[in-house]
Amino acid sequence: MLSKERFTAAAQKYMDMIFRLAFSYLKSREDADDVTQNVLVALYRTDKDFESAEHMKAWLIRVTVNECKKMLRSPWRRRGEPLEDYENALGFQAPEDRELYDAIMALDAKYRAVIVLYYYEGYSIRETAQLLGVPPATVGTRLARARQQLKFTLTEADRL
Numbered sequence: 001m002l003s004k005e006r007f008t009a010a011a012q013k014y015m016d017m018i019f020r021l022a023f024s025y026l027k028s029r030e031d032a033d034d035v036t037q038n039v040l041v042a043l044y045r046t047d048k049d050f051e052s053a054e055h056m057k058a059w060l061i062r063v064t065v066n067e068c069k070k071m072l073r074s075p076w077r078r079r080g081e082p083l084e085d086y087e088n089a090l091g092f093q094a095p096e097d098r099e100l101y102d103a104i105m106a107l108d109a110k111y112r113a114v115i116v117l118y119y120y121e122g123y124s125i126r127e128t129a130q131l132l133g134v135p136p137a138t139v140g141t142r143l144a145r146a147r148q149q150l151k152f153t154l155t156e157a158d159r160l
Contacts, residue, residue: 001044002046015040017057017121018035018039022036022067025069025112039067062133100150106153111145111146117131118139125140125143
């Protein structure tokens with residue numbers, strides 16, 4: 001079990017990452033908050049000895065993905081809140097940032113997850129595959145398809 005100080009430091013360091021990943025899966029602030037809380041409770045209760053900060057981060061991502069999948073299977077799953085409510089809280093620097101965010105959030109969950117882990121969290125294809133529990137080739141395919149969809153969506157938006 002982690003010491004109180006180590007848990008507090010880890011929770012503060014990784015809470016935003018857990019929330020972003022959960023929100024990219026669930027498209028609901030409340031559900032992402034629930035997943036974040038469940039993941040942090042799991043971290044608090046675990047007796048796992050983490051080899052490094054990267055090992056802990058990878059474990060947290062894996063637990064987050066599993067919690068999201070469990071929530072998506074739940075019969076009580078509510079429909080998400082409008083994305084505009086969450087977007088307003090983000091405060092984008094440029095209009096292009098909002099446009100990219102909208103395009104990413106319009107992707108299927110499997111594509112959003114690889115985009116978030118690869119581009120925003122900085123994981124390699126191999127690491128992303130391990131975190132998601134899929135083969136590296138699948139991650140590469142999902143990234144290619146996500147990029148293709150994003151390119152189409154963003155170039156169509158520019159034409160309008």
